[in-house]
Amino acid sequence: MEGKGMKSFFRKVLGIFKNKKDVKLGFYGPPNAGKTSLANRICKDFTGEEMGSVSKVPHETRHVQFKEKVEIKYKGKSMTFKMVDTPGITTRIDYEEFLKYKVGKKEAKSRAKEATQGIIESIKWLDDMDVVVVVLDSTENPYNQVNITIVGNLVARKIPVLIVANKSDLAKANIKKIEEAFPDYPVVGISAKYGKNLDEFYEEVFRISKKVR
Numbered sequence: 001m002e003g004k005g006m007k008s009f010f011r012k013v014l015g016i017f018k019n020k021k022d023v024k025l026g027f028y029g030p031p032n033a034g035k036t037s038l039a040n041r042i043c044k045d046f047t048g049e050e051m052g053s054v055s056k057v058p059h060e061t062r063h064v065q066f067k068e069k070v071e072i073k074y075k076g077k078s079m080t081f082k083m084v085d086t087p088g089i090t091t092r093i094d095y096e097e098f099l100k101y102k103v104g105k106k107e108a109k110s111r112a113k114e115a116t117q118g119i120i121e122s123i124k125w126l127d128d129m130d131v132v133v134v135v136l137d138s139t140e141n142p143y144n145q146v147n148i149t150i151v152g153n154l155v156a157r158k159i160p161v162l163i164v165a166n167k168s169d170l171a172k173a174n175i176k177k178i179e180e181a182f183p184d185y186p187v188v189g190i191s192a193k194y195g196k197n198l199d200e201f202y203e204e205v206f207r208i209s210k211k212v213r
């Protein structure tokens, strides 16, 4: 093996090692919290492409979606991630809830079925994550069973967790309340929609991800 062949051989071998280092970064949380909005913003900033569709109707994301090789550059540092956006997790899905959003009855029923399946998918993928960003809507009460169950599951699996208090742009946002609900975890208040305080978010993602690679 010489010349070009040798070069491509090494590139391939190096590629394998490089792949190993990609951090699997999951976005988890209740429906409508802004998981896809945040994942989209990151992907858009660093790859120019979005990840998935965003909607005010809950359970917009009903399948786990991936974006490979997202290289995030921050303060002269760089890390490559496999981004994993997941369907919102909830304890109760009622098809009638979709009717409020002018979704027809048949569509609402199939949406509810898909959303239920989506939750199972989210949980199934949890074990595969290196780092998880739990996205919460900071205008909502953080003390609920779903949030506590997600964070508890991550801790039991020794997966590092970063809590994002999203929608900080809204008057009703209460980031402090989220900090009080999860005093043992890093909490970053951001607005995914308007790109507020993302620096602190990247800082924390890098800090946590460095430990797992």
Ligand SMILES: Nc1nc2c(ncn2[C@@H]2O[C@H](COP(=O)(O)OP(=O)(O)OP(=O)(O)O)[C@@H](O)[C@H]2O)c(=O)[nH]1
Binding pocket: 030, 031, 032, 033, 034, 035, 036, 037, 038, 053, 054, 055, 056, 057, 058, 059, 060, 061, 062, 086, 087, 088, 089, 135, 166, 167, 168, 169, 170, 190, 191, 192, 193, 194
């Ligand atoms: N004001 C405000 N609205 C936001 C923010 N982030 C997301 N939203 C809105 O919240 C709604 C839900 O956003 P998504 O990104 O689809 O939320 P999701 O967590 O992916 O929701 P599911 O896929 O249903 O689980 C949309 O109407 C977004 O525009 C934010 O930072 N501020």
Ligand SMILES: [Mg+2]
Binding pocket: 035, 036, 037, 053, 054, 060, 061, 086, 087, 088
């Ligand atoms: Mg989504």
